Amino acid sequence: MSEIQGDGAAGRRGDDGPTGRQRDADPGAIATALAEIRGDARARWAALLAGAVVGLAVAWVHWYGFLFGGALVGLASKDLKRALAAGVGFGLLAWGVFVGLVATTGGLVGVVQYAEMGRLLYLSAGIPVGLSALGSLIRGVV
Amino acid sequence: MDIDTTRRALVAAIVGGGAIGGSLSPVRGYLNRFAPLSGSAWRDATDRTNRRVQSPYGEATVRYDDHGTAHIETEESGEDAERALYFAVGYAQAADRLFQMDLQRRVMAGELSEVVGEAALDSDEFHVRMDFAGGAEANLELLEDTPTGKATEAFAEGVNACRDSEALPLEFGLLDYEPDPWTPADTMLMEQQISWGLTGSFWTLRRELLAEKFDAETVEELYPFRMDHDAPIVRDDDGDSEAASRRTAGPSGGFAGDSSNLLDWLSAFESPPGVGSNSWVVSGDRTSSGSPIVANDPHLTLMAPPVWYEMNLQTDDVSVRGVTFPGVPFVVIGENDAGAWGFTNSGADVIDFYSYETDDSGDRYRYDDEWRAFETEEHTIRVADAEDRTVTVRKTVHGPLLEREGQQVGVSWTGHTATRTSLAIHEYSKSGGVEDFLDSTEKMDLPTQNVVYADREGNTLYYVTGKIPIRTVDGEEIWGTRVFDGSAGEAEWEGFEPFGVSSWEGFVPFEEKPHVRNPDYLGTANQRIEDDPDHYIGEQYSTPYRGQRLYELLDERAASDEPMDAQFMRRLQRDAKSARAEQVVGELVAAAEGDEGLGQAVETLRNWDYRMVRDSRAALIFVRWFDQFRRETFADEFEKRDLGEEYYPNDWVLATLPDDSRWFGDEGREAVMVRALRQTLEDVDEGATYGDYNTTAAITHPFDQSFLNYPEYPTDGSAYTLNNYRKESAVGSSWRMICPMADREQSIGILPGGNSGEYFSDHYDDQLRLWADGKYKSMRREIRGETAIEFERDDSGGDDR
Numbered sequence: 001m002s003e004i005q006g007d008g009a010a011g012r013r014g015d016d017g018p019t020g021r022q023r024d025a026d027p028g029a030i031a032t033a034l035a036e037i038r039g040d041a042r043a044r045w046a047a048l049l050a051g052a053v054v055g056l057a058v059a060w061v062h063w064y065g066f067l068f069g070g071a072l073v074g075l076a077s078k079d080l081k082r083a084l085a086a087g088v089g090f091g092l093l094a095w096g097v098f099v100g101l102v103a104t105t106g107g108l109v110g111v112v113q114y115a116e117m118g119r120l121l122y123l124s125a126g127i128p129v130g131l132s133a134l135g136s137l138i139r140g141v142v
Numbered sequence: 143m144d145i146d147t148t149r150r151a152l153v154a155a156i157v158g159g160g161a162i163g164g165s166l167s168p169v170r171g172y173l174n175r176f177a178p179l180s181g182s183a184w185r186d187a188t189d190r191t192n193r194r195v196q197s198p199y200g201e202a203t204v205r206y207d208d209h210g211t212a213h214i215e216t217e218e219s220g221e222d223a224e225r226a227l228y229f230a231v232g233y234a235q236a237a238d239r240l241f242q243m244d245l246q247r248r249v250m251a252g253e254l255s256e257v258v259g260e261a262a263l264d265s266d267e268f269h270v271r272m273d274f275a276g277g278a279e280a281n282l283e284l285l286e287d288t289p290t291g292k293a294t295e296a297f298a299e300g301v302n303a304c305r306d307s308e309a310l311p312l313e314f315g316l317l318d319y320e321p322d323p324w325t326p327a328d329t330m331l332m333e334q335q336i337s338w339g340l341t342g343s344f345w346t347l348r349r350e351l352l353a354e355k356f357d358a359e360t361v362e363e364l365y366p367f368r369m370d371h372d373a374p375i376v377r378d379d380d381g382d383s384e385a386a387s388r389r390t391a392g393p394s395g396g397f398a399g400d401s402s403n404l405l406d407w408l409s410a411f412e413s414p415p416g417v418g419s420n421s422w423v424v425s426g427d428r429t430s431s432g433s434p435i436v437a438n439d440p441h442l443t444l445m446a447p448p449v450w451y452e453m454n455l456q457t458d459d460v461s462v463r464g465v466t467f468p469g470v471p472f473v474v475i476g477e478n479d480a481g482a483w484g485f486t487n488s489g490a491d492v493i494d495f496y497s498y499e500t501d502d503s504g505d506r507y508r509y510d511d512e513w514r515a516f517e518t519e520e521h522t523i524r525v526a527d528a529e530d531r532t533v534t535v536r537k538t539v540h541g542p543l544l545e546r547e548g549q550q551v552g553v554s555w556t557g558h559t560a561t562r563t564s565l566a567i568h569e570y571s572k573s574g575g576v577e578d579f580l581d582s583t584e585k586m587d588l589p590t591q592n593v594v595y596a597d598r599e600g601n602t603l604y605y606v607t608g609k610i611p612i613r614t615v616d617g618e619e620i621w622g623t624r625v626f627d628g629s630a631g632e633a634e635w636e637g638f639e640p641f642g643v644s645s646w647e648g649f650v651p652f653e654e655k656p657h658v659r660n661p662d663y664l665g666t667a668n669q670r671i672e673d674d675p676d677h678y679i680g681e682q683y684s685t686p687y688r689g690q691r692l693y694e695l696l697d698e699r700a701a702s703d704e705p706m707d708a709q710f711m712r713r714l715q716r717d718a719k720s721a722r723a724e725q726v727v728g729e730l731v732a733a734a735e736g737d738e739g740l741g742q743a744v745e746t747l748r749n750w751d752y753r754m755v756r757d758s759r760a761a762l763i764f765v766r767w768f769d770q771f772r773r774e775t776f777a778d779e780f781e782k783r784d785l786g787e788e789y790y791p792n793d794w795v796l797a798t799l800p801d802d803s804r805w806f807g808d809e810g811r812e813a814v815m816v817r818a819l820r821q822t823l824e825d826v827d828e829g830a831t832y833g834d835y836n837t838t839a840a841i842t843h844p845f846d847q848s849f850l851n852y853p854e855y856p857t858d859g860s861a862y863t864l865n866n867y868r869k870e871s872a873v874g875s876s877w878r879m880i881c882p883m884a885d886r887e888q889s890i891g892i893l894p895g896g897n898s899g900e901y902f903s904d905h906y907d908d909q910l911r912l913w914a915d916g917k918y919k920s921m922r923r924e925i926r927g928e929t930a931i932e933f934e935r936d937d938s939g940g941d942d943r
Binding site: 056059060061062063064065066067071094095097098101102105106107109110113114116117118120123124125127128131134135137138140141 | 149150153154156157160161164172173174176177178179180181183184187188189190847848849901902903904906
């Protein structure tokens, strides 16, 4: 959590535009790095991938991982809209990984049982997508 | 710039607010439980059971067959073999049923509110006041240092090994708590639960209340001490039924005042209506193989997961397969190398109630010539999301005192003293034939059951298990059918030591309990045991409908040229012909004949074969009609007296009330029957059949989460048929088992659901459709299935643990 808040604080000095809008007088190293990543397609995709992996790793032990992963993929995106799409995408990916894990453990029966869980099914799909989308909004700050 | 800053601030606020909001309750609770990957509710969905586990007692393996039955074997020998086996049994039961085990012990210990909140306070208060935990502790002390005690300890260690190393079931995540370690006392608490569920009845108190509400003649008419039928379990033809009835005890009036509040509270915690069972044993003289056959289907609460857990256990010395209650290490109903056995409830009365004279402070009660202080203990009930509740638990020389709103009554129940039941059940697994089995049965102090047994040598046996108190007043035996004067020491049980070890002097001697050695064939369906027993056994027997039908079918077959075989036993267990319907439908048809608008229904009922089967419309009309007929007959008078439906007389009494009984008012019995039929037809959908009504939808999980309930399948049977299913109360055949003693024949069984309580398991409900359709699966004792868990000896622990 503190990491996100730290990034947010750093981000307030940065720029969210892809077109190189006027920056603060003393742009931070993070902002510069972000701008470089966003500007280079390969670096951007690498950052998206890395963000997703790190986010998933954290989500394995705590739901903060969805927020964090969403924030990382959002920060690597070119603009806020794409950040949001990346956040939602990361959430769906995380949910997909979870469903895969259920399938690996319980087989087809496990997946069918999971699909019949009603509110819990919706919650378990909504939480990663919602939190990741929320995290990705950080792109609107940094 | 300002707009940009504001926008950024807004976005930051949304992100930060969302993160902070999620970190606070109750949202945090939801996220902690239901977030995929990390959420506590999903642990079990994404974790495989460990394949290798350390055991302090040696090697064992757990395999699961195609229906999820745990096959557990060890090649250890001697004392270690049993402990290695039961360690693995504990592990497997916990892997399959840990939440159910924890829930049940919480109910019995009065600790349910701690996890579910205030809604369970009434239940907790009852269980705390009854001090079932005290009874369990007394049992445990008696078992100390016995092989049974050691096996129970190993079992508890196995449960805890699973609890520590496996993912917790979904339900723990839903309720957001983790179970405490399992202890041998918890296993004893399960025994208390089973025994209470089978023998816990407040009928004596109800009888006292009814005596206040009605006159003595009415009570005698509606609640006869004995139902007039000729199908007792043990049938002898002397026909002398007068001796026993002379000793009945009418209401004392000593339980005066408004007891309805106390009874309303208590009635939620007694044996559920309909709990009963079928069993029969047929000797080799009657079978096609020349060897006996045992069949049993206990009718208990049906739920998800089932009350029973099936397992197949094997050591070098023992091979036993059958079902047990989760939390109990030993096979309760089943089959071993030497024989097979099954239980039905005997309906024996092993609970008495006492009133006391108390002093002005209410702290002391008179007992004989002295005033005694109640034994008192303050007990705190922890409550989730609310203030804890303190209950003052009081006891007398007789046992616990139940109190509510100024009413109090002392209770003696045989479960409140140390019993050797676990010892007996454990020994059953190892029994080598009928003599061994009898020796063990003598140790089964509780619950009071009809046990049927057959061995491979051809012996058959019927015996009533459990200690049955003898009540005497002025030197004469008396029925336990009223509240006794506790202050005068009236009718108290000699040799009974509540929460200690009893000598049982004043109880019915084993040899004097109803029994039959080597019966030709014998059937039990909770009906009256004997017409004239040596001692009072009980009076709350089931209506005789199932018993009559069972003997009708057995007698018919015995009289025919066809021998009995396992196929015939299946037909008996699936038999859906209702003796209740047979008793009254002719009368109903005659009464309704020619009435306008009833022609079609009359025709349907006239052509009916009385079978409660899914495609029958007549069965649906009949079952709904009888409920309506009952209400039409009794509702007015009972409501006037603030008595609910649970006080209505049983259906045998209603079915045999004379035409001009006052309960039918001025219009008479036939008119009430017809009125009830008209009302029924208004409520029953056009074209609907019994299968639309009689479905497995009633079999639910204790949680209010529909996905945990079982699927809905139509099924056959009713409360009064051998194929037993009570849709209204979710009670019915909780396990069907047929065990032929011939080597070449195969034993079979089926559970109403699945052997696993794990929602994500293949075996959560895989037997339900088979059960609903009256089918079976094999109960072979050969160890089968792929190895799921291997236990390896962990020399660092062992006996010191």
